[in-house]
Amino acid sequence: MPVTDHALLSASSAQRWLVCPPIARVEEPFEDKGSNFAAEGTAAHTLAELKLSERFGKMKKVTVKAQMKRFKETNEFYDAAMEDYVSDYCDLVEERVNAYKNAAIELEQKFDLDRWVPKGFGTSDVVICADNTIEIIDLKYGKGVPVDAYQNPQLMLYALGAVDKFDLIYEFENVRMTIIQPRLDNLSTFEISKDELLYWADNYVAPRAVEAFEGKGEWTITDDVVKFSKVRAQLRPRAEKNLALVDKYDLKEAPLLNNEEIAKILERASEIKKWIEHVETYALQKARDEGEEFPGWKVVSGRSNRKIQDEGGLLMMLEAEGYDDEDLLKPQQLQSITNLEKVVGKKAFHELANDFIVKPDGRPVLVPDTDKRPALNSVDDAVSDFEGS
Known part of the structure; x- marks a missing residue:
């Protein structure tokens, strides 16, 4: 089911559509199915908001207590570890607030980015407003890799929305953006002037956002673009870029590659390996879970040990x-x-x-039709099941 236009250019996917504008419309029809990691992150954010609301008096204590009790009893991801990690995050937020004089804190602030991004919007976890400075704090609950705040486009868009919303009151000069990743003990901060942020928004974000919204622009395929893309396995520009390297070498010139040619292949080897892995994973999932056919290939039970x-x-x-x-x-x-x-x-x-x-069943694998193993859910499988019953 296609997502609606207002969600097309989200801050969370900015790393993709800012670098490769046309990918936004290509991804649009593909539903984001979510994951346990995302659900766990959402739970941590909910807990953090409740804790910070209590600390800074944003909610009545009786209300916080009731909501906290309900959260702990009903959320499947809540445990003692989450309690500790989120408390660490809240401690750091409180330290940041106390480092300013006469600072005001806002939680879960929704903002409009339509001035630069068509139908763009976002929500910032924490906004600290003080004399001359506005600070955006973003909780990252993942523990895969440390996330850096330096020129992080998602965080910069959050900051842009916050500046646009609060600048008339405070007249900021500096913008500070902080990522707190408690499970990796990662604290990262990036600071620029308000003028630099607005220049970036006017001259870099705005034109690319228009291209992305219209499905236009140059196809720039990078690791960051494909890392979380829902269409990374199917992207024709990515395939063309990788296959161009193979097609480049004409065996009529010489039967052996020279060192310079091998060096160029090595430069692309990591991306080509990832691309093939993404294609294989996509094809297996589609064939196994949705019954789609890929000519010359079938799903069989992989090998297993007794x-x-x-x-x-x-x-x-x-x-x-x-x-x-x-x-x-x-x-x-x-x-x-x-x-x-x-x-x-x-x-x-x-x-x-x-x-x-x-001898347990092996994990399903995608193999050529010439493989002797019967396809899963095939007639051979059905006969075998019937004879064994």
Whole structure:
């Protein structure tokens, strides 16, 4: 289901549409399915807002208490670790506020970016307004990689919206942007003048936002553009860029690549590996979960290893057959199936231990049609299931 126009150019996706404007409209029809990571982040933000509302008197204590109780009882992501990490974040926010004289703090401030970004909007976690300076603080609950505030476009757009909303009251000169990532102990701050921020907005953001809104502009494919893109596996400009490197070399010139040519391939090797992985993951998901067909390919059950499902029972049975514990255990744990086969003998072990061994289904994989394994959900699968019932 397509997202609506007002959500097209979000601050969170600015790293993509600012660098590669036409990608915004290409991504538009694809629904963002979300993830557990995103849901966990949302939970942490909710908890942080409640805690900061209590600390700074933004909400009546009885209201905070009731909402906090409900949150802790009903949110599946809440635990002691989240409580500690969010408290650390709130401590740092309070330190920042106290570092200013006569500072005012605003929480979850919605702002309009339509002056620079068509139908653009956003919400800032924390806005601190003080004489000469406005500071934007953004909670990042992820623990994958540290996020840097330096020239971070998402944060700069948040700051831009906050400046536009509060500047008439405070007349700021400096803009400070801070990312707090408590699970990585990451605190990152970037500061520029208000004039620099507005110049960036007028001369860089505004023209690219218009191009993005209209689906125009140059296709600039970078790691940051494709990293979180919903269409990264299907992007034709990305495929063309990677395949152009392969097509470039004409074997009529010479049968062997020279060192300069190999060096150029190495420059692109990392991106080409990522691209192939993204294409394979996309095709497998579509074929496995949605039944889409890719000519010449099928989904099969991947290879798996045998597992002993009842080690105690197998040990007792082998002891009863006269085998010594010193041959069966290493040091106090039952040996691997391969080693047990060497002790007992392959044929004898199969006859004795068959009821204690399972071979789980392997993870689905996408393979060429020439692979001998039957396709999952195929007729062969159906017959096998029927005969085994």
